[in-house]
Amino acid sequence: MIDISERAQQHFRKLLSQQGGDGLGIRLRVVDAGTPAANCELEFCEPVDLSGREWTIECVGFNFYVDGDSARWLEAATIDYEPNATGGQLNIRAPGIKGKQPGADAGLVERVQYVLEAEINPRLASHGGRVSLREIDADGVVLLQFGGGCHGCGMADVTLKQGVEKTLRERVPEVTAVRDATDHATGATPYYDGKQGQSALG
Structure with a gap:
């Protein structure tokens, strides 16, 4: 091995x-x-x-x-x-450590998951945050859970719309919309407490 x-x-x-x-x-x-x-x-x-x-x-x-x-x-x-x-x-x-980018014939969940882990979460990590996939419905709507510094962050909606959704729709054409399933009122360590600052993906 x-x-x-x-x-x-x-x-x-x-x-x-x-x-x-x-x-x-x-x-x-x-x-x-x-x-x-x-x-x-x-x-x-x-x-x-x-x-x-x-x-x-x-x-x-x-x-x-x-x-x-x-x-x-x-x-x-x-x-x-x-x-x-x-x-x-x-x-x-270790030539196989990073895996391979899923091809066009891969499942929708696999391709969305790859974009989240390969592109979106490494950028959110600069603010101590991350997102995880909850589900994708039959209409191509992706439901995400924010965590870490993005949980309760005042700029989470901006990050979602201008960063996460834009990136996912560009990379995976079947994605029609992205929704946030997070209860941001329970966030313990938000990166921004209020509506100030900028998107973590800006």
């Missing part, structure tokens, strides 16, 4: 020896898998930290664990360590 070079294994052994403790290993997981924002995260882990769903790669002197939900995104991945004048650089290459 993953090819870990000898140089990378040597680098991991050095890091683990600095941490001390028996049975300490390295765990890899993918965050935001299948989207342009996908990334790999490495962490030290002890046996008690494992869920039992990890894939185990036995290396010389330590175990390397791959998060079970991340495994399918790491097919043909490689990990290498390249020494340089300032120390070195660990390189993880």
Whole structure:
């Protein structure tokens, strides 16, 4: 599944020896898998930290664990360590981590979800917000839930109309309208309390 070079294994052994403790290993997981924002995260882990769903790669002197939900995104991945004048650089290459943009023959939900995760949420993240898909009705009306800094934000309606709806309708022609299903009165940490500021997608 993953090819870990000898140089990378040597680098991991050095890091683990600095941490001390028996049975300490390295765990890899993918965050935001299948989207342009996908990334790999490495962490030290002890046996008690494992869920039992990890894939185990036995290396010389330590175990390397791959998060079970991340495994399918790491097919043909490689990990290498390249020494340089300032120390070195660990390189993880995972060609399938970002997934593929759904084609025109993909389902409406899949294409809308991709645009939300690939384009809209990364931009909303600058204001600590995000949107999630609730449903799409037979007429192509998309119902969204705002969260984070967008929940209760005074500019959420502007963001919805001028940013989210515009982007979705451009990328997915079957979308006829976008509606907000959020109860903004319950927002705990809105980015803007009142009708001031600008859209998070502006």
